Amino acid sequence: MPPGRDDEVALVLWYKDNIPAPIFTIDARETGELESARQTAVEDLSKRAVFNMANKPAFLQLDPVTEADGGEYRCRVDFKRARSINTVINLRVIVPPGEPIIVTEEGKPLRGLIGPFNEGDPLTLACRADIGKPRPTLKWLQEGRVIDDTFSFDHVEERNNIVRNSLEIAKLSRAHLLAVLSCQAANNNITAPSQTSVTLDINLKPLDINIQPPEKTLSAGKSVELVCASSGSRPPAVLSWWKGDEQVKATKEDFAKGGLSTSTSVLVLTPKAADDGKVIACRADNPAISGSALERSWTLDVHYAPRISLVLGANLRDSDIREGRDVYLDCRISANPRASEVTWEFEGNELQTDKNKGIIVSSSSLVLQSVQRSQRGWYTCSASNREGNTISNQLLLKVKYAPRCREQQRRVYGVDLHETTQIRCDLDADPNSQIEYTWAFNNSQGKRAEINPLSSSQHRSSRYAVGYPPPAPVKNPTRHEEPERLYPAPTLSSGGADHSNLGPLKSVSEIVSSPWRSASPGPRVRVAQMSDRAILNYKPITEQDYGELLCYGSNAVGHQLVPCVYQIVAAGNPDPPENCTQVNATENGFTVECVWSDTAWNGGVASSQLSFLAEVINEDTHLHAVNVTTESGVLPPTIVIRDLEMAENNQDGFRVQIYAQNHKGHRSNAVIVIAHVLNASKYQTHLLYFTVEYLANAILTQQQQQQLLWRLMDGPTGIATKQMFVHLLESYLHFTLMNDSAAFNHGPSTKA
Numbered sequence: 026m027p028p029g030r031d032d033e034v035a036l037v038l039w040y041k042d043n044i045p046a047p048i049f050t051i052d053a054r055e056t057g058e059l060e061s062a063r064q065t066a067v068e069d070l071s072k073r074a075v076f077n078m079a080n081k082p083a084f085l086q087l088d089p090v091t092e093a094d095g096g097e098y099r100c101r102v103d104f105k106r107a108r109s110i111n112t113v114i115n116l117r118v119i120v121p122p123g124e125p126i127i128v129t130e131e132g133k134p135l136r137g138l139i140g141p142f143n144e145g146d147p148l149t150l151a152c153r154a155d156i157g158k159p160r161p162t163l164k165w166l167q168e169g170r171v172i173d174d175t176f177s178f179d180h181v182e183e184r185n186n187i188v189r190n191s192l193e194i195a196k197l198s199r200a201h202l203l204a205v206l207s208c209q210a211a212n213n214n215i216t217a218p219s220q221t222s223v224t225l226d227i228n229l230k231p232l233d234i235n236i237q238p239p240e241k242t243l244s245a246g247k248s249v250e251l252v253c254a255s256s257g258s259r260p261p262a263v264l265s266w267w268k269g270d271e272q273v274k275a276t277k278e279d280f281a282k283g284g285l286s287t288s289t290s291v292l293v294l295t296p297k298a299a300d301d302g303k304v305i306a307c308r309a310d311n312p313a314i315s316g317s318a319l320e321r322s323w324t325l326d327v328h329y330a331p332r333i334s335l336v337l338g339a340n341l342r343d344s345d346i347r348e349g350r351d352v353y354l355d356c357r358i359s360a361n362p363r364a365s366e367v368t369w370e371f372e373g374n375e376l377q378t379d380k381n382k383g384i385i386v387s388s389s390s391l392v393l394q395s396v397q398r399s400q401r402g403w404y405t406c407s408a409s410n411r412e413g414n415t416i417s418n419q420l421l422l423k424v425k426y427a428p429r430c431r432e433q434q435r436r437v438y439g440v441d442l443h444e445t446t447q448i449r450c451d452l453d454a455d456p457n458s459q460i461e462y463t464w465a466f467n468n469s470q471g472k473r474a475e476i477n478p479l480s481s482s483q484h485r486s487s488r489y490a491v492g493y494p495p496p497a498p499v500k501n502p503t504r505h506e507e508p509e510r511l512y513p514a515p516t517l518s519s520g521g522a523d524h525s526n527l528g529p530l531k532s533v534s535e536i537v538s539s540p541w542r543s544a545s546p547g548p549r550v551r552v553a554q555m556s557d558r559a560i561l562n563y564k565p566i567t568e569q570d571y572g573e574l575l576c577y578g579s580n581a582v583g584h585q586l587v588p589c590v591y592q593i594v595a596a597g598n599p600d601p602p603e604n605c606t607q608v609n610a611t612e613n614g615f616t617v618e619c620v621w622s623d624t625a626w627n628g629g630v631a632s633s634q635l636s637f638l639a640e641v642i643n644e645d646t647h648l649h650a651v652n653v654t655t656e657s658g659v660l661p662p663t664i665v666i667r668d669l670e671m672a673e674n675n676q677d678g679f680r681v682q683i684y685a686q687n688h689k690g691h692r693s694n695a696v697i698v699i700a701h702v703l704n705a706s707k708y709q710t711h712l713l714y715f716t717v718e719y720l721a722n723a724i725l726t727q728q729q730q731q732q733l734l735w736r737l738m739d740g741p742t743g744i745a746t747k748q749m750f751v752h753l754l755e756s757y758l759h760f761t762l763m764n765d766s767a768a769f770n771h772g773p774s775t776k777a
Contacts, residue, residue, distance in 0.1 A: 028107035034059050036103040037076065039085055042096045049074050049085060069093075092120050092158060122188075122210035123156030125163060125221045140226030143314045148194040148201075150223070152208030155187040161212040163190035166220075167204055202227040202259070230317040231309040232257025244412060245329035248295045250276075253307035255319065256287040262309040262319075264290035269303050298329035301361050330413030331360035335406050335420045338390070347582050348398055348426035354391040356406035356417060364388075364408035372402045398426045398455075428454035428578030430589040438563075439596035439629010440571075441689065445549075445564040448591050450576035452558065460578045462559040464552070465588070468572035476550060563593060571595060599628040599685040601693040602637060602662055610703045614667040617681055617698055621661040630687040633658035638684045638692070641666055644677035644699070657688070672702045 037059075039049035048070055053062035059078060066074045075086045087094050095118035103109045127135045128151050135150070142148055154161050164174035176190040190208065194201070204225050211218035234255040243249055255262045266273040277291040290307065306322035337343055338353025346352055358364050367388045369376040378386045383394030393400055401424040407416040431451040440446045454460055464476040548570040551562040565571055575588040602619035609616035617639070627635045636657045641650040650669055655662050664683065669675075678701040685693040 028104045028110075032104045032106045033057070034102055035105045036101075037062075038101045038103075040099040040101070047101075049076065051076050090118055092118050094118050118158070119213045119215065120156070120158035121216045122154050122161035122212050122219050124219050125152050125154045125208040125210045127152050127206075127208050127221050127223055135223050136221065138224045138226055141228045141313070142197055142201075142225065143228045144197055144199060144230050144317075145314070146197055148192075148197055148225075150192045150206065150208075151189065152192070152221070153187055153189045154210040154219075157188075157210065157212045159212050160186050161188055161210040163188050164209050165190060165192045166207045166209055197225075197227055199227070199229055201225050202229065227259065228311060228313040229257060229259040230311055230314055231255045231262040231319045234307060234309045234319040234321045236307055236321050236323060240323050240326075242326045242328055243294075243296045245296055245298045245300075245327050248293050251292045251294055251305070251307075251323075253290045253292070253309075253321070254287055255307075255309035258286070258288070258309065258311045258317075260311070260313070261286040261288045262311055264288050265308045265310070266290065266292045267304075267306045267308060268300070273305075296325060296327045298327060298332055298359070298361075300325050301327035301329065326361070328361050328410075328412050331358050331364045331408035331410060331415040333358050333406060333408055333415050333417035335404065335417040337420070343421075343423055346396065346422065346424055348424055349395050352393040352396045352422065352424075354393075354404060354406075354420065354422075356389050356391070356408070358389060358408050360408060360410050360412075362410050362412075364410050367406060367408045370405045370407070371400070396422075396424055398424055398429075400424060401455075423455065425455045425582045427583035428452040428457075428460055428580060428585040429587065430576075434589075435631055436590065437592045437594060437629055439594055439627075439689070440563070440565055441596045442565055442567070442570075444596070445562055446593075448561040448563050448574055448576075448593075450559045450561065450578075450589050450591075452576075452578045452585070452589070454578060454580050455582075456580055460580050462552070463577040463579075464550070464559075464561060465575040465577070466548075466572060467575070468569050470569055472569075565593065568595075594629050596629045596689050596691060597626075598691045599630075599635060599687055599693045600625045601696045602683055602685055603696075605681075605683055605696045605698045607698060607700045610701060611667075612703050613669050613672040614665070615679075615700045615702060616666070617664045617683070617700060619662045619664075619683060619696070621685075625685075627685070628687045628689065628691045630689060632660060634688040635660070636686055637662040637664065638686055639664040639666070640682040640684075640695075641669070642680040642682070643669075643671065643675065644680050645675050646671070650679060666700070669702065675702060 033053075035054045037051035038047040040046075041048050046067075049064070049066045051059065051062045051064050053059045056062055064076055070087065073087050073089060075088070077084050077086045085098070085100070095116050098114045098116055100112045100114065101109050102112075129135060130149050130151065132151075150165075152163055152165065154163055160178065162174070163176040165172050173190060173192050176188050179187040179189065188210070192206065192208075202225065205222050206225065207220045207222040209218045209220040232255075234253065237252045237254070251266075253264055253266070255264060264275070264278065266275055273292060273294075275290045276293045279289045288309065292307075294305065303325050304322050305325055306320050308318050308320045310318040334357045336355050336357065338355050341353065354369075356367060356369070358367065369386050369391050376384060376386055376391065378384060383392075383396075385392040385394070391404070391406070401422050403419045403421055405417050405419055407414060409415070429452065431453045434449065434451045438446050438448060450462065450464075452460055452462075466474045466476060468474075548566055549562075549564040552559055559576065561574065561576075563574065571593050574591040574593055576591070577585045577588050579585060602621055603625075605617055605619040607615055608618050619637070634657060636659075637655045639653045641653070642648070643650050651666065653664055653666060655664065662683075662685075664681070666679075666681070669679065678699045681698040681700050682695040683698065684695055
């Protein structure tokens, strides 16, 4: 029967599972009151078990509960009078899971900030839990959001099971940077789940790249600052500059610190003309991530002044250009922008198209049709655009040509009979190292002859060999000067002096040296030949040996068409000098200058062999005073007379007889000049009168000149002193400047 109201609890016993002895006892049998009853417990519960009687019903409180506390509990309550009551309670103890462990695929534990991992790479993280009852569940969360709740057990048996959950991220993205990934273990809804978290550190690729300023036209030689910027890379991107395949060193670099940063790089570029069309690029790269580079590029548009190279046209060799051939010059131009104006110059003078002269000028070529010797020299082309003007290299055009006579050489030779003179034949030719010379002769009777060379076997015969056929020509030796050559006598034939019909003549075939012979009449000749000239020793024997010597040459280019003609004439008297005038005077001397024209005859000798003789005679005493001879070859002649005796008292002057003379002793007719020394009164009067007359002609009217001449001639002697002349000139100049025409009108008009 149940206990009555007045019945009391005497004993409370707690049993667990099959343990026969109670694990906890409340014994009120001695005290009579439950609240003051003695409580005893087994050792394991002595500090954890308390029987709580404050609540109704009372209960056994275990704190803390251990996994071993789980089981079947039986509570037996004994009353003083009533029967005992037994109550059975099953206690199920939940063991919360332990802290999950995050490991790599290799089993290395991870915690906190992990990485860095590369953007775009896959990532696998494993999580395991081996503590918990019942077996916990594992799930992955990112920022509190479940991203994976699949888990597995290592064993089928419940005891000692290990729970696993592997998180696989196929491709890390920028969203995973510093993301918190948590592995959470839970096995009840009472206690909070346990978890372990990691934070991802991610290497990020550059997001963008840009070059400032925007692409534009550049000028060669002018610097421009290019700024390259890239953002989004972690760590900051490494920037590099490239020109084609060549890396260019940056001028300045800047990297932001930490986080998502912007990298900048500055390049000061000074473009060259050769850079036109090249690509300049800035490359942003995260070295930790393969294939992460971004690139921005410019295609350089470099403006530059023309670059020019002047060359001979195709298939032309500068060593093989001959007179009469067509020549092409190419002006190779590279310019940006395109050259707008191209000019050609020859020896500093601009060339224009002249079809009559065979000159054709175009923008990139120059054509010289049938090029002439006069067109050899230095050529340039120039081109200009907005960036400037450029002159090309100088090209020397060498034109080879057949021999021709040099200008400014002696053409007339005065020779006495039986006198030997040297006739020098100077030829202009290119090449001039191997010229073959041939001589011909027209005598004073109109007979023409070719002077053919003798062979070494013929030189013992007479000086002349009439009618010898010309031997085959042989090139000259390469040395600069050759020995003399012996030529036979000319073969004379009738005919005039038409040199154009002679045709090209053959040269010597063999060099010989022989003394002259006198066995037969006619001129004697011997030739010495150098590279660009030949010297013929010529001795006329009779009057018929005067005439014309003709000199021809030939080289690799061809034969001389028009011969050099030298007149062989009998030596004679030279022409007298012209316009001899006194130009200066001293107290005991004077100077006389004469004119010698280019057409004056010097008697057949060279100008270097011409001199001038002055014979000075005192007109007062008619005595010979002095002879003066000028230096040979000094033209025009200037004769200076010094230290004349009795000059201070001379009244009538000195008679100067001037002759032209040459080394052969031939003299011209005399030219006579009356000269005065400085202190002779008549010369002084003459000189002052001449001076005033010159000034009057320069500045006075005709009427004013008549008035001045009246004053000059006033009286029987006129002006006799320098002081009077100076006074008169000063007065008259004052009159002229003041325009006072009455200043000199007081004299008698009949003397004007």
